[in-house]
Amino acid sequence: MGLAERRKTLGYSQEKLAESLGVDRTTVGRWESGKIAPQPSQRPALASILGISLHELEALLSPSQTAEQGAARQKSSDHPSAGDPDEMIRREFLRILTISGALTALPFDEAEALADGVHRGNPADFARMNSHLWQVYQLARSKRTVYPVVRDQLATLNEALAGGRRGNTPPLLNAAADLFQLAGEVAFDANRYVDAASSYALAASVSKEAGAYDLWACALVRHAYVDVSEHRYRQAAEVLSAAERVAARGDGTLSTRHWVASVQAEAHAGLGDLTGCEKALARAEEVQHLADNSSNGGWLRFDGTRLAEERGARYVQLGRFDLADETLKQALDQSALAFGHSYRRRGAVLVDLAVIGAKRRDPDQVVDYAREALDLAHASSSGYIARRLRSLCDEFGPLSRDQRVAGLGAEIATLRTP
Structure with missing residues (x-):
């Protein structure tokens, strides 16, 4: 018996098993096909759900792994010049x-x-x-x-x-x-939250061992963002407080502490704290006083160029649509220069503007902005944009009776994530 057979015997669909483990359905499918194996941190939970021991789980996985290895060997023998x-x-x-x-x-x-x-x-x-x-x-x-x-x-x-x-x-x-x-970022964009959190935790641990405070703080920020994405704002705020303390010990010429503040603003907005959000945004905006080399374009990319769109997004979270609408439209007008190649950034602004349209019961605004965001999701295969669009559907309410909005919702529902 393989992993798929055991799952079916217990009456689990791939979707249900994936939901129980906090992974994407396609991840379960890849486990069952032998394309990838569950991470060590995922195996205890998987074995528990399937009602088997870890040793028995290894036995279930090994046929798929053996088949995959055999196929790889066959491919290699077919192409000896590889x-x-x-x-x-x-x-x-x-x-x-x-x-x-x-x-x-x-x-x-x-x-x-x-x-x-x-x-x-x-x-x-x-x-x-x-x-x-x-x-x-x-x-x-x-x-x-x-x-x-x-x-x-x-x-x-x-x-x-x-x-x-x-x-x-x-x-x-x-x-x-x-x-x-970086591995965590790739996993996060593909909706593999467990893998992303594990990667960020490893990064924080290794950074701490190396005494690399800015690397350490950035890893904590990324880990906190997993909680933010799951709307666990209080837990995120606690991790971000630790990141703030670590960043204070780092290089003052880098933008690390300002990035911490920008994500703290999102956590405060999620908690409904307008005052805390505004204060955090003000600290983040101090990045503009740093030299141009305050970010390295790799593990530290925060340079303040996206603060306008972030401020607009925070106002959306807080329900201040009057402030959000003007801020986001200004960010969108500057997008050719500000966003560069980032489909994810432009998509996020478009979804936020569509959310404002939904709150105002304006189907034209919803369709205009969400349609472009949907096109970007298709072009980029971005799990992040797909998640944002699905959250948008929760805001439709009475607008779902509009034929255009209903059609848009149906397209979003079929949007595949990596």
Whole structure:
């Protein structure tokens, strides 16, 4: 009996099992097909739901894993020229650079040398590779395309850490904390909250060990944002308070503490605290007094350019639609310059404007803005935009009787997430 058969025997659908575990339905499907295996942190809960021991769970998973490995071996034998794993990783990295259009200034020879340095365990090359991967992630329309290289970079980094080279540990720990945060971002965008939270927790732990306060604070902010996305605002506020204390020990020339404040504003808005939200936004806006190099474009990207849209979104949360409407429309007018390649940012503003339309019972505003956001969700495969659009449907109320709004809701309901 395999995992799918055990699930069906107990009367669980893939959707129900996924909901019980806090993962996406497609994740369960990939477990059952053997494309991926459950994370160690997920296995106790999975075994408990299925009414079996961890040892029995391993037995259920092994047939799928064996089949997958056999298929991989067959594919390798069919294509003996494919090369060794290191060469395949290098090719995948270079392929993603080409597809995404990122780093066009990086010569091919330099990219190959960088990949070689990573596989030799050079800490400086790990840091440079991570920086490039963040750029690829930001420019990629579909964030999941970055996952294969992030996964392989993690595997290589683990090997370097296991080697325990003297003098290299602190830089390697920094590189690990950096990469764990990127892995969490990819998982978060794909609605894999459990995986994202685990990645952020690892990043925080490794950063703490390395004494890298800004990395540590950023990992805590990202972890808190998982709670924010699930509307657990009080828990998020507690984590953000810890992030604020850590950031205070970091580099004052970086924007870390200002990013903490911007997410604290969202937590305060979720709790209905207008005064706390305004104070946090004011602290966040102090980033404008920092030098241009206050963010690194990787694990720390907060530079204040999105504060207008964030302020508008907070007013939406607080029900101050008069303030939100003007602020968000100004942000949207500036979007070509402000958003750049970020479908996610533009999509968020569009959904917020559609929410205002729903609150005002204005079907035209709902349809105009939500339709464009839906197009962006299709173009980017962004789980974040999809989640926001589904939340919008909860605001339709009487507008659902409008044929255009009803049709829009039906399209959103069929929107697939990664």
